Amino acid sequence: MTEFRIVEAVALSPEETWRRLTDWPRHGDAVPFTTVTGDTRTVVARTGLGRLGFADxxxxxxxxxxxxxGPGRCRLVKRGPVVTGWAEIELRPHRGGTAVRWCEDLRIGVLPALFDRPTAWCGRVVFRRALRRLLRG
Structure with missing residues (x-):
């Protein structure tokens, strides 16, 4: 598995931060070549171009x-078949705003373990950018 963490502070209330981060379709606007649907039970992120792609x-x-x-937490379990692992978003009040901790542990099934470090690096870059974009509004 490939684990990475992102921590950001934002000058928004925990409730507003939660609203922005759990508006699943907006994640598609923040992650390249991805559309996202979901609710409080299941989330599907489809990444790809045309017919080439996969669903997370x-x-x-x-x-x-x-x-x-107060604090909030959302945990997603990735069930494959291409991407497995989990993602967790945790919010805590912090200096009049909110501290956000986004952690993921994922495996892309077609890649051998040799690619874990590059996958973690890419995940950190892509999701930090997505997190910042989602928090901007």
Whole structure:
């Protein structure tokens, strides 16, 4: 598996941060060549060009929206067949705003373990950019 973490602070309430980060279709606007659909049970991210691509199907294993300025957590379990692993978004109040911790542990089934480090590096770059874009509004 390939694990990476991204931590960002934002001057938004935990509730607004949650709203922006769990608006699944907006993730498609932030990740190149990807469309995303989903709800509080299942999320599907389809990445590709034309007929060439794959679906990252995720079950929502934990859905704990922040309440009254408190923390929140969402955990997605990637069920394959191409991408497996998990992703977790955790929000905590921080200095009048919110600290966001985005962690992923993933494996792209067609790639051998030799590609774990490059996959983690690419994931960190792509998802940091996506996270910042989602938080901008």
């Amino acid at each position: 199907v995720m079950d929502v294993a934990r859905w704990e929206p922040p309440q009254d300025g």
